[in-house]
Amino acid sequence: MTRWTTKLDGSDLPDKLLIGGKGWSVARMAALGLTVPPAFVITTEACTEYRRTKDFPDGLIDEIAEGLSWLEAQTGRTYGHGPSPLLVSVRSGAAISMPGMMDTVLNMGICGETETALTEECGDPAFARDTHRRFHELYSHIVLKTDAGELSNDDTAQDWAETIRAASGKDLPADPTDRLHAAVRAVFESWDSRRAKRYRKHHDISDDLGTAVVIQAMVFGNMSGASGTGVMFSRNPIDGNPTPYGEYLVNAQGEDVVSGKFTPRPLDTMRDTVPEAHDALLDGARRL
Numbered sequence: 001m002t003r004w005t006t007k008l009d010g011s012d013l014p015d016k017l018l019i020g021g022k023g024w025s026v027a028r029m030a031a032l033g034l035t036v037p038p039a040f041v042i043t044t045e046a047c048t049e050y051r052r053t054k055d056f057p058d059g060l061i062d063e064i065a066e067g068l069s070w071l072e073a074q075t076g077r078t079y080g081h082g083p084s085p086l087l088v089s090v091r092s093g094a095a096i097s098m099p100g101m102m103d104t105v106l107n108m109g110i111c112g113e114t115e116t117a118l119t120e121e122c123g124d125p126a127f128a129r130d131t132h133r134r135f136h137e138l139y140s141h142i143v144l145k146t147d148a149g150e151l152s153n154d155d156t157a158q159d160w161a162e163t164i165r166a167a168s169g170k171d172l173p174a175d176p177t178d179r180l181h182a183a184v185r186a187v188f189e190s191w192d193s194r195r196a197k198r199y200r201k202h203h204d205i206s207d208d209l210g211t212a213v214v215i216q217a218m219v220f221g222n223m224s225g226a227s228g229t230g231v232m233f234s235r236n237p238i239d240g241n242p243t244p245y246g247e248y249l250v251n252a253q254g255e256d257v258v259s260g261k262f263t264p265r266p267l268d269t270m271r272d273t274v275p276e277a278h279d280a281l282l283d284g285a286r287r288l
Contacts, residue, residue: 003057003059003063004042004043004045004046004057004059004060004063005040005041005042005043005046005060005063005064005066005067006019006040006041006043007038007039007040007067007070008023008026008027008030008038008039008040008041008214009027009030009038010027010028010029010030010031010032010033011031012027013027013028013031014027016095017044017095017209018043018044018045018212019041019043019044019093019212020041020044020092020093020094020095020211020212020214021093021094021095021096021097022091022092022093022212022214023039023041023093023212023214026039026041026214026216029284029288032287032288034284034287034288035280035284037216037217037218037219038070038071038074038075038216038217039071039214039215039216039217040067040070040071040214040215041093041212041213041214041215042060042063042064042184042212042213042215043212044094044095044209044210044211044212045210046060046188046213047188047191047210047211047212047213048208048210050185050188051188051191051192051210056181056184056185061181064180064181064184064215065177067215068086068088068180068215071086071088071215071217072086074217075217077217079109079176079177080109080111080113080114080175080176080177081113081114081117082113082114082116082117082120082121083117083120083121084117084121085109085110085113085114085117085118086109086217086218087107087108087109087110087114087131087217087218088108088109088180088215088216088217088218089104089105089106089107089108089214089215089216089218090104090105090108090180090183090184090187090213090214090215091104091187091213091214091215091216092104092187092190092191092211092212092213092214093211093212093213093214094191094209094210094211094212095209095212096203096205096209098196098199098200098203098205100258101190101193101195101196101199102187102190102191102193102196102211103142103186103187103190104138104142104187104254104255105135105138105139105142105143105183105186105187106134106135106138106218106253106254106255107131107132107134107135107138107218107253108135108176108179108180108183108218109176109180109218110131110132110135110176111132111157111176112157114176115128115129115131115132115157116128118131122223124223124224126153127220127222127223127224129153130153130222131220131222132157133151133152133153133160134222134253134255136148136151136157136160136161136164136172137150137151138255139164139172139179139183140164140167140168140172142183142186142190143179143182143183143185143186144164144168144170144172145168146164146167146168146170147167148160148163148164148166148167148168149163149167151163180215184213184215187211187213188210188211188213190211191210191211220253221249221251221252221253221254222251222252222253223251224251225250225251225273226273226274227250227251228248228249228250228251228252228270228273228274229248229249229252229253229254229256229257230246230247230248230249230257230264230267230270231246231247231257231264232244232245232246232247232267232281232285233245233246234285234286234288244267244282244285245267246266246267247264247265247266247267248264248265248266248267248269248270249262249264249265250265250269250273
């Protein structure tokens with residue numbers, strides 16, 4: 001562990017107050033040997049310092065760069081470049097769960113060069129374009145705080161940028177690293193959003209805890225009919241029975257589940273298309 005960040009490689013299980021519930025769970029699953037994409041976490045202490053000064057604490061930018069280099073080494077991919085680009089998610093992670101109250105940006109690291117590289121690597125231009133569009137929509141909403149509406153996969157990245165500029169009066173940074181830093185700031189700031197403050201007041205949660213930020217290598221639920229996303233409980237949360245319970249969306253990403261725009265299917269439908277993944281998921285739930 002360094003001053004403001006720590007790698008979630010399963011070798012250590014830091015205090016949940018420091019790395020947040022999401023980071024703690026990733027580290028615990030990694031320690032159990034479950035298949036978890038590599039990740040590092042920016043601690044709640046960094047958030048506290050950011051809230052105090054309204055800027056990144058000294059050394060944090062260097063530590064983010066070090067964390068990205070570690071993710072590159074773990075995945076054999078490169079952030080912001082081809083031929084095998086690394087894309088990451090940037091997620092909030094408070095020590096006490098606050099479902100839906102704070103912000104997430106997916107597909108960070110996609111740009112013109114990496115869209116082309118993904119197309120060449122996967123042979124699927126529709127997937128690469130869809131991933132690029134999804135990034136623009138989330139970035140404009142979460143980081144630029146604007147509603148640019150639904151963008152179309154038929155348009156170009158320049159078209160999307162112009163639509164976002166017209167709605168927000170702001171440009172997306174050209175450099176994927178600058179975009180990442182802006183997303184981290186947005187997650188820090190979401191701790192003090194109106195809805196988050198109201199939630200904490202209602203549930204008697206301290207305003208001083210702050211949120212961690214988990215930066216994790218992306219996997220792609222929107223890649224094909226053999227890909228998907230969902231939510232699972234290892235036992236039924238309604239009646240407590242020790243049977244897995246969850247929802248599943250084919251060819252989708254996590255935001256599709258929480259947006260309400262799509263109707264998920266029962267978890268059992270995974271067995272019809274990806275039985276090996278379904279069985280591995282249930283095995284992981286039993287181990288947890």
